Every structure is written in C-alpha cells, then in structure tokens.
Amino acid sequence: MMLAVTLSAYVARRFASSVLLLLAALTGLVALFDFIELLRRAATRADAGFGIVVTIAALRLPFMMLQIIPFAILLGGIAAFWRLSRSSELVVARAAGISAWGFLAGPLLVALLFGGLSTVAISPLSSALLSQAERLDSTYLRNAGGITALAGGRLWLRQADRAIDPDGVAILAGRPALPGRRGERAALRLEEASLWRLSTADKPLARVEAPSAVLLAGRWVLDNAVVFNATQGNQNQAAPPARIELPTDLTPDRIEDSFASPDTLSFWALPEFIAVLESSGFSAVRHRLHYQSLLSLPVLAAAMALLAASFSMRQARRGGVAQMIGLGVAAGFALFVLDRVAGELGETGTLPVVLAAWAPAAAGLMLALTMLLHLEDG
Structure with missing residues (x-):
C-alpha cells in the first residue's frame, strides 16, 4: 500500500x-x-x-x-x-x-x-x-462604443413590475443617449421612452410615454410622464403629466454586460447575473x-x-x-x-x-x- x-x-x-x-x-x-x-x-x-x-x-x-x-x-x-x-x-x-x-x-x-x-x-x-x-x-x-452601438438604436428592456400587479411585467423602450443633466455620471438615459405595464397573463394595464427615462440607483425615473390607463373605458384618455419611478435591479453595467461576451464575467458573479438577466427579459x-x-x-x-x-x-x-x-x-x-x-x-x-x-x-x-x-x- x-x-x-x-x-x-x-x-x-x-x-x-x-x-x-x-x-x-x-x-x-x-x-x-x-x-x-x-x-x-x-x-x-x-x-x-x-x-x-x-x-x-x-x-x-x-x-x-x-x-x-x-x-x-x-x-x-x-x-x-x-x-x-x-x-x-x-x-x-x-x-x-x-x-x-x-x-x-x-x-x-x-x-x-x-x-x-x-x-x-x-x-x-x-x-x-x-x-x-x-x-x-x-x-x-x-470603432465601437457604448450601449447605443450594442443595441442598434432603441433599447428594449423587460423586468418585474410589482407596483400594479404582484407578478406584473414592465417593458421599457427608448433611444440610449448621454447621461442626464443631474450630475449622475453613471446614469443611463433613454430618450423618447415608452413603458408598457402588463399583468401576469400579459394583459395591458397601462402605457406610459415620457420624453426621457433615467436609470438611477435601484429605480427608473420618468419625468413629465403621461399615463394611458388601459383598465379604464377609454384607453386614449391620458392622465396629467407626472413623475414616475419604477423600481429595478438593473444597472448600466449589467445592461451593457448582457450584450458582452460571457467570458468577461466572473464565475462567482454569473448565477446572480443570470437571474437578473432573465428577469429583465434578456436571453x-x-x-x-x-x-x-x-x-x-x-x-x-x-x-x-x-x-x-x-x-x-x-x-x-x-x-x-x-x-x-x-x-x-x-x-x-x-x-x-x-x-x-x-x-x-x-x-x-x-x-x-x-x-x-x-x-x-x-x-x-x-x-x-x-x-x-x-x-x-x-
């Protein structure tokens, strides 16, 4: 032996x-x-x-x-x-x-x-x-750069939305632009933003149109947003412009990483990143x-x-x-x-x-x- x-x-x-x-x-x-x-x-x-x-x-x-x-x-x-x-x-x-x-x-x-x-x-x-x-x-x-080049124009994001429905879904679309003028250097700004809020069964609950949407720490901020409530009789009837905040787990780095090669992500960070990616509608x-x-x-x-x-x-x-x-x-x-x-x-x-x-x-x-x-x- x-x-x-x-x-x-x-x-x-x-x-x-x-x-x-x-x-x-x-x-x-x-x-x-x-x-x-x-x-x-x-x-x-x-x-x-x-x-x-x-x-x-x-x-x-x-x-x-x-x-x-x-x-x-x-x-x-x-x-x-x-x-x-x-x-x-x-x-x-x-x-x-x-x-x-x-x-x-x-x-x-x-x-x-x-x-x-x-x-x-x-x-x-x-x-x-x-x-x-x-x-x-x-x-x-x-000759490449940023999320705009990766997304090819408009950026489409999907994430959980529990503000209206416990299992609701929010789909946000917009044209990526430079960060807003608030001084948040790491913020992501979407121009001509559109937000669709859906129920679990993909039933439309509301549509939101805003001049811009800014991704801050843990939330999207849509200023002067107009809400079209699909649950009311007239879906074209809009509410007065207001400020809307949508909680999110996304960050600019996570959004850009979703387009990047998986080889650039650490083995230890992959499980959490995959969960966030799938909950946000990315493959x-x-x-x-x-x-x-x-x-x-x-x-x-x-x-x-x-x-x-x-x-x-x-x-x-x-x-x-x-x-x-x-x-x-x-x-x-x-x-x-x-x-x-x-x-x-x-x-x-x-x-x-x-x-x-x-x-x-x-x-x-x-x-x-x-x-x-x-x-x-x-």
Missing part, C-alpha cells in the same frame, strides 16, 4: 511538471500569434502605440491559459506517461503488483486540481483582465452555457488525463507507440470539435444547456475509462 502511494505521488509530480511545461509553451505560442495580430490591427491606428498593444496582449494571457488548459493536460500527460513507459518504470510497477488504477490516482487528482483552480481562481482573474482588454481594444483598435442562454462549461471543466480535465494515460502507456517494445500517441492527440481535438458543436447547438436551443456543456466532458471520460479498462483488464 505504501509503495502504491509513493509511486502515485511520483507519477503525479512527473505529470504536473509536464503539464505546467506544456501549458507555458502553448500559452506563449498562442500569445505570440495574438500579439502579432494586435500589431497588425494597430498599424492603421495612430493613437494605438506599442505600449497599448503590449498591455492588451498581457491582459488576455489568463483567458488564453484558461482555453488551453485541457489541451495542456492532454499533451503534457501523453509526454509524461510516454517517458515513464519508455524508461520501463510503469513496467516495473506492474511487475510489483500495482495496477494502473493505483498509480493513476495521483495524476487524476492533479488534473482535478488544475480544473478546479481554473474554474474558481483563473476564471475570475481571466474575466476581470479580459474585460479591461476589451475596453482598451474597443477604445484604440475598434441568458450564452451565460448559462458558459457557467455550466466552467462547472464541467474539472471533469474535462480528468477525462484528458485519463485519455493521455490510455493512449501513451503502451510498452515501447510492442511498437506502434507513435500511432497510439497520434490517436490520443486526435481524440483530444475530436473532443474540442465536439465541445464547439455542442456549444453552438446549446446557444441555438437545439440542445439543453446542461447537456451541451457536459456532453464533451462526459464523452471524453467514458472513452478514457473504456480504453483503460481494455488496457488493464483486457
């Missing part, structure tokens, strides 16, 4: 060092190509200096690392197990009565640790830095898919580690080692393609979000376990 634990720890150290080396090499290679692409885009921008390009490329490094981790585990694991097989260390271990399941426990725990740290630690860091990189990219390398499919993908990352990392073992522990004297390693790399990239296809199907609603996020990890894990059972137990 002590021999198995010692051997498992030894294999785990070899596995971890190989994965870290591959992770650094692959991240550096991808970062180099990204840096060259940023330089090409900055060549036509007079205000985008070399320092800005370096800053953007550096801020994107954790995001690239997060994308590369599964492949680093696969390739690093293949390299580590192949070296152990080539030096006959695994052959000696098996001759001593230690099964593959015994010395694979350590690498499996290391892979789970890599996946877990990627989800709970690297992902929040990646999202924060990527958000800054996107802002710099938008300011210096792209949260991309964000839920991203959240489930981050949850499945430790399982995917474990699957990659087991795949690396199953394709690289063949004894060198049997021959065909290069072919087996090539098949292992091909299996890893097949999982990558499956992940992309499942993600596209999940975003379009063809597949449930949970299935689309967990299918690649589950498929890789089952394939690896099948290969190892065949290799170990025949």
